Amino acid sequence: MTQTKVLISGAGVAGAALAHFLHHDGFDVTVVERTPGLRGSGYAVDFRGDAFDVLAEMGILDEIQGHDTKMRGTTLIDTEGTAVGQLPAEAFAGELEVPKPELTRILHRVTEPDVLYIFDDSITTLTQHPDHITVEFERGAPRDVDLVIGADGLFSKVRRLAFGPHEACLRHLGMSGVGFTTDNILGLAHSGVLQQVGTTAVYAFAAADTARMSVSLSFATDAPTLDRRPRSEQEQAVRTAFTGRKWVVPQLLDAMATADDFYFSSSTQVHLNSWSRGRVALIGDAGYCAAPTAGMGTSQALIGARSLARHLTASNGDHTAAFAAYEAELRPYIEANQQTGREGAAAFGARTE
Template structure:
């Protein structure tokens, strides 16, 4: 494993104190790593009974490569990286209309990138912090109250503790954000798309292949890797659809209503939907906030600036954001007001570009709205593939 450049931060730490982090996914674990490196006493609380396993693989590319190198995790990520996948765009007769070839990683180059199983990345990041921070599973924050020199936190187990700073790293539906900033609906921006995701532990297609089938406003995607297959359905809607979040049969019916009668492999895939007991279904949205901090509380990752799955940057954004926060705190020592302002001003242009790309490019690529848009997408991708 590489030498950890975090030593620079470790020796620069001045503030010390206690830090509370809500959420133990990528944002929470990355923030825990950097806060411990800065010299803070770190407590992480996670409402789930353990790490939240499952879900699609995570892309590590661009700025994220440099961050995980600084954290000393790049070698471990390289060892666990999935083989590159080619992408095939299918029509109803299973004919490939366009293809993007697999791109092997080029070490130590500007184009170096990896895809890693979400569970493997969680294990790597958890291993980097679990011996040095307190992680309390099955625990959530019920109340936060700022004092003259810190924040008091009340927990679901009845305990109360005081902290110097608090970081909300608890995802798109962040409870920290609700406790500190209030009404969630003001910052959740619906992107006009609903998605269903199920990971099955067997091969439905060849490994190291992604297949995508689209009709106007609707897309189905299969990702084959290891001995798993991701099944994703997505459909556009010009309005938000009311449904009961705990009613899985109602959510399955929404998918059936949208996709029954279509070709390709959809009849068989709808059988997988019918059999699914554990899956993800939700609207795609972005979190857009005028500020990511209030007082001594700051948000990191999806809680503050979710770009949506259409960006393909959720895990990377969390890792980048945690490092940006740590760098700001290093520069400003115990002046958290200046540090949080620096964090916001420095990272916001990058966040806004990623969010805009998700709206203008990601949605167009994943779920074109018309037959002409589908044909244009396939033509553009074919041209891009020919140029490589």
């Protein structure tokens, strides 16, 4: 019997997890990733609810738990840096938190022997036919496959090619921010601090590596237009938002300017009437990002990957039925998480209408 050929765009959590489940069920899987190799950066990620069942089913739960950051909680501070309250670890770290590079490394290691990974390439064209899809790439030769799955994040290339422009499905939640790491000038140890003033917030924490701390500087914005602007403009927007702030904010702004892991993003959700179009489907942030304020991105990626794989396996080759069943099963869960994401953004004074 001929194996169903599936091309997954994106080697992150959603893509690697889906590759694992599909290969296990007899599919011929290829993963294409635009970066030259595995991403070695990123904040810690957390797991909640049914995501633990997915990790256990993959046989990696014990190993993942071995990388627990052991966060103890977050201290709320006022404008002068004085402690005024405490949040439990679960507020930011979920039921389990691990460094994202460790999760990515583990997922790649358990799938790499059986899945073809193509790095440093990206899909440029999708041409759907009655019985297959022709995929063209920036560098590699065209391929004919049975299905294409977009697991390539908020600004998914697959989604843009198959569903239309980003602007049609992205919903800005009224806040943006930068993230970077710097020296642990606050002496944090498996803990964090949060200072919220008006529609701005400073969050810093030290987890696995207590010599360094991760910093997030968030502020209210009207639209995610800064996401695609030069770093210099993004930094200036941050400086403007935090003008006049005391405590260690001036030092953090200086550290931002020299950080080599600087990234800028807006709290944005993806809303689509359908997560599939012909022989193309979406999982994870590409299809239904709930925004960082929901704290569910990693769990959604894992649960969505398992759901899609199960329905493709059960469909006996009927991808249309599989995609419909996957969406029917998952959409209530996603809608609840997206509501949580909107409420989280509103808690920071953002406008989420």
